[in-house]
Amino acid sequence: MTEIKLKKSVHHRNQIQADLNRKIFQEAHLLTLNVLGSPGSGKTSLIEHTVRHLASQFKILVVEGDIETERDADRIRALGVDAIQFQTHGACHLDAMMVAQSLENTNLANLDLLIIENVGNLVCPANYDLGENLRIVVGSTTEGADKPLKYPEIFLNTAACVINKIDLLPYVNFNLDEFEAGARQTNQNLKFFPTSCTSNEGINQWCQFLTDQTKKN
Amino acid sequence: MTEIKLKKSVHHRNQIQADLNRKIFQEAHLLTLNVLGSPGSGKTSLIEHTVRHLASQFKILVVEGDIETERDADRIRALGVDAIQFQTHGACHLDAMMVAQSLENTNLANLDLLIIENVGNLVCPANYDLGENLRIVVGSTTEGADKPLKYPEIFLNTAACVINKIDLLPYVNFNLDEFEAGARQTNQNLKFFPTSCTSNEGINQWCQFLTDQTKKN
Numbered sequence: 001m002t003e004i005k006l007k008k009s010v011h012h013r014n015q016i017q018a019d020l021n022r023k024i025f026q027e028a029h030l031l032t033l034n035v036l037g038s039p040g041s042g043k044t045s046l047i048e049h050t051v052r053h054l055a056s057q058f059k060i061l062v063v064e065g066d067i068e069t070e071r072d073a074d075r076i077r078a079l080g081v082d083a084i085q086f087q088t089h090g091a092c093h094l095d096a097m098m099v100a101q102s103l104e105n106t107n108l109a110n111l112d113l114l115i116i117e118n119v120g121n122l123v124c125p126a127n128y129d130l131g132e133n134l135r136i137v138v139g140s141t142t143e144g145a146d147k148p149l150k151y152p153e154i155f156l157n158t159a160a161c162v163i164n165k166i167d168l169l170p171y172v173n174f175n176l177d178e179f180e181a182g183a184r185q186t187n188q189n190l191k192f193f194p195t196s197c198t199s200n201e202g203i204n205q206w207c208q209f210l211t212d213q214t215k216k217n
Numbered sequence: 218m219t220e221i222k223l224k225k226s227v228h229h230r231n232q233i234q235a236d237l238n239r240k241i242f243q244e245a246h247l248l249t250l251n252v253l254g255s256p257g258s259g260k261t262s263l264i265e266h267t268v269r270h271l272a273s274q275f276k277i278l279v280v281e282g283d284i285e286t287e288r289d290a291d292r293i294r295a296l297g298v299d300a301i302q303f304q305t306h307g308a309c310h311l312d313a314m315m316v317a318q319s320l321e322n323t324n325l326a327n328l329d330l331l332i333i334e335n336v337g338n339l340v341c342p343a344n345y346d347l348g349e350n351l352r353i354v355v356g357s358t359t360e361g362a363d364k365p366l367k368y369p370e371i372f373l374n375t376a377a378c379v380i381n382k383i384d385l386l387p388y389v390n391f392n393l394d395e396f397e398a399g400a401r402q403t404n405q406n407l408k409f410f411p412t413s414c415t416s417n418e419g420i421n422q423w424c425q426f427l428t429d430q431t432k433k434n
Contacts, residue, residue, distance in 0.1 A: 038255050038257060038337070038360075039255045039339050039364055039367070039368060040255060040357075040360025040361045066367050067367060067369075068366065068367055068369055069363075069367050090370065092309065092338070119340065120367070120368075121309075121340055121341075122256050122338070123284065123309035123336065124309050124338075124341065140257075140359070142357070142359040142385070143255075143257025144257045146288055147256055147257060149286050149288070150256070150283050150284060150286050150288070151256060151285075151337075152284075152285055153307065168359070168385065168389070171385055171388055172385070198390075
């Protein structure tokens, strides 16, 4: 019982901070993404492409969540865009307090788009609202089409699913329709963006979706 | 403070059960593997190959840990080998109590090899000893060579790392030496088995390693 009560209290504290984050992001007219996915699904590569396509139109900041290393933030900074690295040192997900802490020295009023890359994990990040506008899941063709049925919670409250690495479709046993049908069992309104960060296929459609969403804020 | 104390208590309880599991496995002269890795790294495919190669020599049982679905156990049963599916319904890792519960109706004395496939996750399962003899990590070429530096804890106390999907090496940006060097920063004694469950490359070496380990029990 102690364990269950504590879990509730952790989530309750997270939700209070997430609601506060959301209010602050809204007041700054900022579109905020929480990008989830397995380790190696291509989250950072997708964010690199997104930044390359949209940095001339929008002022972007990227928050990189990782257990260790500054590598992902360095990849974004190499493109001339600001990035903050948050190292969780063992924690399996970002929470709303970590996001608030990462941003405490940032003037959000100067920004249009905030992209938060979560720790690579299909389980735990699903349970922590960060205050984002849109939750995005990055899957990939090499992970297998059964993943949405095995990890259903990640698709709850998710706006869009990028299915990455479609350049590898000729070499892997992956059925796109099966993946999409599995994810729709959890979330009927999910939008899908098959993409490749190697061949650039689908990147324009994904960036157009983000541009349309940015205009709503 | 409450949170930290509780975490310690959860781990303490797990360790007591893990030590008990280990004692029971040893008395049954049973080699036990705890197989970890990202979702879609090919853990179940590797276990299918292992079972096909070794089922004529050893009596094998597979415990499949998943958040949802009976799919992986069904894949093993289709090969004529017993499998128990343990569904965690949201929990991000197996613990020693779940393993004991899965095995409560099993006569371990009749078995030579117990393979436990953990929930697909490079973070949380690293912190839970199940009482296994060997912890095995399954990585893959599509996940990127930086993963050992970003998820170092998974390689602690790990005996061997299978680097799967080497048939995809011509199509992905992956440096095997960089991956191995990164993992060795955490664990100098780690053995590596580059494999492909599609082309069968490396499967014989992996199964020979397991055969040698089984003889030690």
